[in-house]
Amino acid sequence: VSSFKMPERLCQLDRLISSKTINPSISMCRRVLHLLGSPTDQFSFQVSLMYARSLATAKYGTTLDHTNMYAVVNPGGFWSFPEDITDEEMKLSKTNEVAAALGIVSDMNLDLMVQHILCD
DSSP states (O other): OTTOOOOOHHHHHHHHHHHTSSOTTOOOOEEEEEEEEOSSOHHHHHHHHHHHHHHHHSOOHHHHTEEEEEEEEOTTSOEEOOSSOSHHHHHHSOEEOHHHHHHHHHTTOOSEEEEOOOOO
């Protein structure tokens, strides 16, 4: 788990800016977990992945000031935590059983979770 690193560049900048404002507890940078995939079948997995990728590649202002993180539930129920949801990153990502995956999620210090997951 300790080798799991998430990009923090935007959050570091936000923390710096927030520390110089009147109320330093206000921060626009949120750690957002995108839960995607499907434990049931490949079709549902691909639909969920397509939806999540469309959001990840969109340049909506509200998505650019977040640290976006990904939890992928694969058909069969194994979870992975790629740094990005490209095919290459997902192939390199280690798979985890549910209990271990929930421990990883618990350690992520998240602000928000967005569900893209599909199940039958």
